[in-house]
Amino acid sequence: MSEPALVARGAGFAYRDGHGVAAIDLEVGSGEIVGLLGPNGAGKSTLVRMLSGVLAPYRGSIRLFGAELAGLARIEIARRVAVVPQETPSDLPYTALETVLLGRHPHLAGLAFESDADLELAHAALAQLGAEELAERPVAELSAGERQRVAAARALAQDTPALLLDEPTSFLDLRFQVELFDLVRGLAARGRAILAVLHDLNLAAEYCDRVVLLAGGRLDAAGPTAETLTYANLTRVYGTEIYVDLNDLTGSLVVTPLSDRARRRLGHRR
Amino acid sequence: MRRGAAARAVFALALAAACARERPPSAAPPAAPRLGVLSPSAAETLVALGAGASIVAVGDWVRRPPELAATPGLGSFEAPSAERVLELDVDTLITVRSLAGRRELEELERLGVRVVELDTSTFAGTLDSIAALGALVGREDAAAALAATIRARLEAVAARARGAAPRRVLVVVGREPLFVAGPGSHLDELVRLAGGVNVLADLAAPYAEVSLEAVLARGPEIVLDVAEVGAGASRGEPPGEWGRWPRLPAVAAGRVYRVDPSRLSVPGPRLPEMAELVARLVQPERFGAPLESDFAALDGAAR
């Protein structure tokens, strides 16, 4: 069996203040969506940074499509992995279309200009995010949700076999959350490797094939979604009681953090 | 003496604090004035009047006459040191009329020091200054005589220059950038007296920066260069930079004159010598050829 698309073996990184991640093992295969979950400060964004080559791991290794990441030039990394960041700066002097076109950078040689094909790709990406009519609007005037969709379109236009999404739905309306992840699932179905950092456990339950739970910079649990998103695992990782249920009608896993009232109803004590 | 001066300073300050707005009462100068002289022209005049002994302190730019070389300093006229003024027991401060140093002067006035401002940018102003200084030190007669002599010699120069075809003169006071003297400066007046016309007679200021091309276009026949530069070209030879413009009438005729600024920068008792010097440069046919000494620095000019 060939090596999975993204592989982290014993990867560790520490920031100056001591936060970071200790040796993490992680795999994302082509055609699957892996959810990266955990409370704030667990190290999820750090891991995304390591996988995109922005942070060099202090320990362990990261491999992209069989090649050691440390040995790749940045532009080669950018042709393999695209990142949808948590936030896009709002003071960009560009229109939405120009921002999306930035995603074509890894594919343009030296002094080349964007071709018609690049333009079409960019327009298509915007359309897939339902943002076509934003094309000529300056990014500075868009709402946070619209900017996020533009950022996702840019990553899409980057046309990479792997995609990293860092909390891509923070500012999105429910409708766009669903649209985005339906789109992502379609991408996975066509063979891309996808890692998504998520806060919304229900989205993770619905869309991810596998999930990885991080807590305190360490790998807590990993595996197929249904098996890993359990009451025990989630309660331990998030530090509060979390029920997992199956909705018979939709067949979806439903994740419910228990409120005070719910706990009383169930007769649980704090 | 120091303690006395210090006590006096303290007293003066207290007095000033107590009656902030009141001006010192004296209209008449003290009988044996102790003069602080910030104006180079006034220093020369006072020595010429025989009142050099009254000068107890001088400003930075007072470099002549050589007798004053050892006199204690007060700082520049823009910022005379009030401490030094009081410490040296100066009761009258003689300075150049200008906008600089207003604050320091007003403070000194409040402390009881009399401030006399002189304007020597014109001949008339210089002659008036001589009279004023004479009155200050009780040498009115000597002052009147000096003024009369100066007037007479200036008139003699004017008379001798009368009727001569005026020559176009450029007076350069600074290079890189090019600064020239225009109407309202004593240098301009000297040129006119000597039968010359300033090529920049339309300049709206006594001293201003001008563009090189304007100067070239006006084709001065004589260049009087009193800019402060290191020692260099001798008379008649176009010094380095002017040599680049061989078509300039003054350069072509060998009439670019580098005169040490000390000779011409301080109008005062030497005004007649200055007029005669300029006249030799502008109208040599009537006043004789320029002398070697015309271009050199004055004795004791360097401090």
Added chain:
Amino acid sequence: MKISRAPLDRRRLVRALALGVAALVAALAAGVLLGAAPVGWSTLASGLSPVERAILLDVRLPRVLAAAVLGAALALAGVAFQALLRNPLADPYVLGVSGGASLGGVLALVVGVPAAALPVAAFGGALAALAGLERLATVAGRLDVLTLLLTGAVFNAATAAAIVLVQALASREELHAVVSYLLGRVPALGGGALAAVAGASVAAAIALGGWGRALNALALGEEGAAQLGVEVGRLQRAVFVVGALLTALAVSWAGMIGFVGLVVPHVVRRLAGPDHRLLAPLSGLAGAAFLVLADLGARLAMAPRELPVGVVTAIVGGPFFLVVLRRRREGRGV
């Protein structure tokens, strides 16, 4: 609000640059044919006297060429620093290199170095500042932009204080010379200096334009740009050096001529868009034209008197800067 601005392609680039060249040529012509002396169009037709020819060719032409290359250098430095600091309100003097140049020149003046060697002394001061800045702002092997900015501000303050000290201690003649050295003015550049500044400007325009796409990506932040494949560390260091060298050259020969580095890239950005592939070379051309015209204004405004060109650029640039600031605060965007 919609901006219909097609993404940059080769045709638009060439067209825009051609326009820029045309504008520069027009400005150069104006600079040579107009001035304090009544020499120009009319006299050209009827033949020139030797003095008039000297004025056109030996006084105006070198000066106009000097203004052009210095204006280009300053505008390109502005583009570089605005890209590096990710802020369109940055100007070439913000990072302290100009302070080093000014201090070097002032010290040389006071020590008595011959006039011809002053720019070299100033350049030396600028290089010292550049080296110091680079050393101090390199954190863990990377050039940290925030540290650079803060260190630069400190450099500026320190050199300004040192210059004030020199002025306080200077004699009258020295003081006059120092003050007029510090005021920005267009000098008559000798052949060597002219070629050096011109060469540096052309090289910088090509470099910044060539790195244009990467510079565009830099607007997404260091991480965002890196994730697009930009070698951020190397690019930032290179852009810093380019900008600093251009500033050093300009200030060493011309003193502090303000607002060119700030205003020109701004105007070009509004007219031609933020794409650095066009912004860089076009700003160079526009900067050249701007300073030529400003210098012409300095020569004409109060003829035969001459204003320091820094005064003209400030009169034009100051209000412009304020207008831009207000518009940004009102949220109308740049």
